[in-house]
Amino acid sequence: MPGLGMMLFLASAAVAQASTDPFAERRMALIVGISDYANAPDLDNTNRDGRLISDTLYALNFEVSEHFDIGLDEFRALLERFAFEAETADVALVYFAGHGIEVGGRNFLVPADADAGSRQRVADTSVSLDDILQAVDKARQLRIVILDSCRNDPFADGGLKETLTVASAAARSSLAPPSPDRGTLVAYAAEAGKVALDGAGDNSPFALALAETLRMQDLEIGLAFRQVRDSVLKATSNAQEPHTYGSLSGKPYFLAGKSQEVNGLEANERRNAWGRLEVDQEEQLQVAARDGDSRALKGLAYMRLNPNEKRYDPARAAAFLEKAVEAGDPEAMFELARMYERGIGVEQDVEKALDLFRKSAADGFADAINDLGFLHYQGGLGIIRDPKKAIELFGEAADQRHPEAMFNYAALIDDGVVADKTADDAAEYLYRALRSGNEEVLGQLSDNPNMFKAATRRSLQRKLSERAFYSGSIDGQFGPQTQRGLRRAYGLSE
Numbered sequence: 001m002p003g004l005g006m007m008l009f010l011a012s013a014a015v016a017q018a019s020t021d022p023f024a025e026r027r028m029a030l031i032v033g034i035s036d037y038a039n040a041p042d043l044d045n046t047n048r049d050g051r052l053i054s055d056t057l058y059a060l061n062f063e064v065s066e067h068f069d070i071g072l073d074e075f076r077a078l079l080e081r082f083a084f085e086a087e088t089a090d091v092a093l094v095y096f097a098g099h100g101i102e103v104g105g106r107n108f109l110v111p112a113d114a115d116a117g118s119r120q121r122v123a124d125t126s127v128s129l130d131d132i133l134q135a136v137d138k139a140r141q142l143r144i145v146i147l148d149s150c151r152n153d154p155f156a157d158g159g160l161k162e163t164l165t166v167a168s169a170a171a172r173s174s175l176a177p178p179s180p181d182r183g184t185l186v187a188y189a190a191e192a193g194k195v196a197l198d199g200a201g202d203n204s205p206f207a208l209a210l211a212e213t214l215r216m217q218d219l220e221i222g223l224a225f226r227q228v229r230d231s232v233l234k235a236t237s238n239a240q241e242p243h244t245y246g247s248l249s250g251k252p253y254f255l256a257g258k259s260q261e262v263n264g265l266e267a268n269e270r271r272n273a274w275g276r277l278e279v280d281q282e283e284q285l286q287v288a289a290r291d292g293d294s295r296a297l298k299g300l301a302y303m304r305l306n307p308n309e310k311r312y313d314p315a316r317a318a319a320f321l322e323k324a325v326e327a328g329d330p331e332a333m334f335e336l337a338r339m340y341e342r343g344i345g346v347e348q349d350v351e352k353a354l355d356l357f358r359k360s361a362a363d364g365f366a367d368a369i370n371d372l373g374f375l376h377y378q379g380g381l382g383i384i385r386d387p388k389k390a391i392e393l394f395g396e397a398a399d400q401r402h403p404e405a406m407f408n409y410a411a412l413i414d415d416g417v418v419a420d421k422t423a424d425d426a427a428e429y430l431y432r433a434l435r436s437g438n439e440e441v442l443g444q445l446s447d448n449p450n451m452f453k454a455a456t457r458r459s460l461q462r463k464l465s466e467r468a469f470y471s472g473s474i475d476g477q478f479g480p481q482t483q484r485g486l487r488r489a490y491g492l493s494e
Helices: 046-059 072-088 119-124 129-136 205-214 221-235 258-264 267-276 279-290 294-303 314-326 330-342 350-362 366-378 387-399 403-414 423-435 439-447 454-466 480-490
Strands: 027-033 062-068 091-097 100-103 106-109 142-148 184-188 243-246
Touching: 027 046, 027 072, 046 062, 046 091, 046 142, 046 205, 062 072, 072 091, 072 129, 091 129, 100 119, 106 119, 106 129, 129 142, 129 184, 142 205, 184 221, 205 221, 221 243, 221 279, 221 294, 258 267, 267 294, 279 294, 294 314, 294 330, 314 330, 330 350, 330 366, 350 366, 366 387, 366 403, 387 403, 403 423, 403 439, 403 454, 423 439, 423 454, 423 480, 439 480, 454 480
Parallel strands: 027 062, 027 091, 091 142, 142 184
Antiparallel strands: 100 106, 184 243
8 A cells, every 4th residue: 555664574565475486386185075975875976076176186286185985083184184284385175075965054064974863963973164164264375165065965854853953945955055254265066955966977067077177278267167167057958057155366366377377476466467368268257247246347457457558447447346346345445445545547535545445444354454554553544643553453454364464463562562462472473474475474584583572482483393393492592493494384395
């Protein structure tokens, strides 16, 4: 944001990537297929579908962990391990093929040994979608959950007594729509209340379409899932329509082809990379935008905000962002606020800008919360300087895992200006900022550790030790062994 200087050590800025080499990205996938059930009908294609998707992702440079016909304990242990390892991944993806049910408005993925005594017992002995979402939650760029599990609910026997509140009978035949946090996409093989087809061959129509589409060169990931939907509709004569819920960030991402090079660019350059889309993909964005897709609207806006392109048209960009704002998109609110602040594409209106910043922050958009913190810290846009409010906002942004906010908030705690926070809290925020993949955080901790008090440095060493990144003395001295621990926690191999 203009006018926001470096308050502490890191000002609000884009997350830097360690390399612009697309193959330096770390992509991780967990594949689970359940075919052989102890207390439910077996499924024909689920394990073959899992292997097909596993092979597809392996070819796309994913570290793939595949598991079949596993029980609840193994499933939970896999998710716990995957969640920790995925913190240093750019992309985390979970694919599940098997039975899935909805109980009390929550989604459950059924392992091989689930207890079928009642719907409550099924839920109690299954993995919830919330567990899956948490497993991918801290990946740095892209978080995707794919559920090929909308088959007939084998536990919907009217004779069973249900002790949990369930949705309507129609909805019991599949999984209910999830409500994932922003930045995570959940793809269902079929829309809520419908049944996915196993197919007449070795693989389901959904798995076949997914495997084919993900391999396509230079296809933007959001458009890829729209193409999967169209392919399944065609293959099933419109009997099955995949659906996605949640949202991806406004920055484009490519799994295959030369366009992968944009994945490691700084955020502003990533947004400009929407302009690299082929004409047919831009046309697909236009179609999605007409359907009210806010990510498509943002992509079309970013195409017109690059002054180095012939299509530069900030007024048209503002119009696209206005539509995304009307759809309730907080990122669009933030971008449009910056345009009103500067008078780019719209008539300058500081009050309108501030209103949009506040709405974006109220919807949990971390960049807006962090920048409002700077405005309250030093004044601006008509806001009277209020350091107490600024600290509150920095803490809120830090809890949203905004890398710069986590670092800055840790520094404020270390300075003793945040009530009821200790050196251990400061170290925890530093650790989270390090795990987020922000290169500048690693640089500051490596080159200038003495900017933090000894108590904070010792606490950070303890946290590194607890997670097996460091085995040296807890002395607050950031020598070679601690430096190696910092790099390992960041995700760099020795």
